Amino acid sequence: MSNMSQVRAGSGDHLSLGTVLTFVSATIPGAALLGMLAVFLPRFFTHYHMTLYAVGGTLALVRTVDTFLVDLPIGWAMDKFRTRFGRYRPWFVAGAPITMVGIYMLFNPPANMTTAYLAVWYMVLWIGLSMMTIAHSAWAANLASDYNDRSRLFGWVIPVGIIGTVWLNLSPVVSHGKFGPGIAADVPIIGWIIIGISVVTTTVVAVFVREPVTPPTPRARGGLADYWKLIANPTALRLVLGDLFLTLGPGLTAPIYLFFFNQSKGFTIGGATVLLLCYGAAGFIWAPLWARVARSLGKHRTLQIACVLYAVFQTSLMAIQGPQFPLTALFMFLVGGCASAFLFLVRAMLADYADQLRLEQGATRVGLLYSFVGVTQKLGASFNTAISFSILAWVGFNPDEHAHNTPHAIFGLNMTYLFAPIVFVVLGGLFFLGYKLDAARHAEIRAALEARDAAIEHESVADDLTGEPTLRPAAE
Numbered sequence: 001m002s003n004m005s006q007v008r009a010g011s012g013d014h015l016s017l018g019t020v021l022t023f024v025s026a027t028i029p030g031a032a033l034l035g036m037l038a039v040f041l042p043r044f045f046t047h048y049h050m051t052l053y054a055v056g057g058t059l060a061l062v063r064t065v066d067t068f069l070v071d072l073p074i075g076w077a078m079d080k081f082r083t084r085f086g087r088y089r090p091w092f093v094a095g096a097p098i099t100m101v102g103i104y105m106l107f108n109p110p111a112n113m114t115t116a117y118l119a120v121w122y123m124v125l126w127i128g129l130s131m132m133t134i135a136h137s138a139w140a141a142n143l144a145s146d147y148n149d150r151s152r153l154f155g156w157v158i159p160v161g162i163i164g165t166v167w168l169n170l171s172p173v174v175s176h177g178k179f180g181p182g183i184a185a186d187v188p189i190i191g192w193i194i195i196g197i198s199v200v201t202t203t204v205v206a207v208f209v210r211e212p213v214t215p216p217t218p219r220a221r222g223g224l225a226d227y228w229k230l231i232a233n234p235t236a237l238r239l240v241l242g243d244l245f246l247t248l249g250p251g252l253t254a255p256i257y258l259f260f261f262n263q264s265k266g267f268t269i270g271g272a273t274v275l276l277l278c279y280g281a282a283g284f285i286w287a288p289l290w291a292r293v294a295r296s297l298g299k300h301r302t303l304q305i306a307c308v309l310y311a312v313f314q315t316s317l318m319a320i321q322g323p324q325f326p327l328t329a330l331f332m333f334l335v336g337g338c339a340s341a342f343l344f345l346v347r348a349m350l351a352d353y354a355d356q357l358r359l360e361q362g363a364t365r366v367g368l369l370y371s372f373v374g375v376t377q378k379l380g381a382s383f384n385t386a387i388s389f390s391i392l393a394w395v396g397f398n399p400d401e402h403a404h405n406t407p408h409a410i411f412g413l414n415m416t417y418l419f420a421p422i423v424f425v426v427l428g429g430l431f432f433l434g435y436k437l438d439a440a441r442h443a444e445i446r447a448a449l450e451a452r453d454a455a456i457e458h459e460s461v462a463d464d465l466t467g468e469p470t471l472r473p474a475a476e
Contacts, residue, residue, distance in 0.1 A: 029197040031164030038254035056389030075371025086211035088139040095131025107191025137370040141351035154344040158287035169277035172270035182269040244376035245428030246342040249421040251384035260417040266323040279336035286337030300435040306341035307429030
């Protein structure tokens with residue numbers, strides 16, 4: 001007989017805070033790693049006699065190749081195969097050692113590092129990271145099935161992940177400038193710290209968080225037509241394209257962050273690193289606040305409000321003259337708080353669309369859906385380095401921290417950092433005008449899914465009792 005006490009995905013059970021915090025603890029090392037990849041490593045590689053064009057171009061090429069040859073097949077495979085340990089948990093665990101090898105090789109490059117070395121080990125790192133992030137997001141979509149519970153679960157990703165950036169950005173202050181991610185000699189040590197934290201959090205999540213059983217589906221389909229419908233649907237296009245622009249916006253500032261605050265605003269590297277803490281730590285307060293707003297206004301409207309406020313606060317940074325720390329820290333906090341809404345609200349909205357897709361197609365496509373937004377994240381993150389570094393090279397900007405750049409080069413740096421992100425963020429918010437999949441519509445979808453799942457469960461129990469299978473379409 002079927003185990004009726006086993007928790008099903010989509011049962012509507014609200015998650016305890018302990019379960020939520022345990023599950024999202026996996027984002028702690030990931031946040032530190034992404035912070036290093038976005039802000040500190042591109043600059044770190046220039047110490048190995050690599051030009052801005054070489055670093056930016058290599059990272060863009062690797063991300064593009066990895067995006068289409070790795071992410072989509074991984075997402076497809078996650079949905080297609082299930083094991084006795086779950087559908088997504090094995091991928092999450094298997095990706096950890098691959099990620100750790102990539103971290104070690106990139107944080108400890110040889111003195112004669114080449115672009116080939118950079119490309120190969122970035123590829124290895126992103127393969128492992130793709131496995132972990134896609135699996136973790138898809139697992140989260142199954143773990144929380146309620147419209148508001150998903151905002152809560154994905155919303156906690158931001159403040160908990162901040163723990164991973166706090167120690168990174170506070171290290172120059174605590175050590176009085178003797179240790180920090182902006183110091184090339186300390187990068188290998190930071191790599192080992194991230195690896196150690198990854199071992200602990202991966203083990204805790206894999207052991208202590210359940211993976212709900214995906215309900216059987218009335219038909220198992222997977223033809224090209226179904227996959228085309230998956231992404232060609234207007235809701236999916238809004239989510240994927242909106243996510244791309246919302247990634248490109250704030251992402252454009254990351255590779256040139258130290259350049260901007262050091263050479264344009266006049267902050268020391270240590271001071272700029274602390275300002276980055278104000279930006280990142282803002283999500284600790286703002287993300288739960290955005291989740292509460294989303295309960296009242298809906299996720300898509302909340303996202304649009306965050307886009308407008310981001311544009312206002314980002315523009316205000318331009319008016320601050322020189323290294324005025326308190327005022328700059330305030331607006332970095334405000335900008336970071338707005339940006340914290342982008343990632344988790346889109347992820348929560350994507351989980352809602354996964355329910356709609358399962359109702360329409362009768363098959364689980366959660367992993368594949370999150371691989372599509374993995375594509376947007378990687379394309380955005382790769383192109384932001386290529387775009388920003390190319391502009392700086394074009395205006396003649398010298399990345400050496402002791403260089404004296406021309407006013408023309410500094411002006412190009414300012415425009416790239418301050419106003420280019422606003423354009424992308426506003427465009428990203430426009431994609432959600434007229435968005436239809438709100439709380440009311442999602443409640444209807446959940447009700448239909450739970451009624452269908454209950455009917456299939458009832459048939460399964462009847463089969464077990466009579467020993468005679470009921471004729472029905474094959475389950476996935």
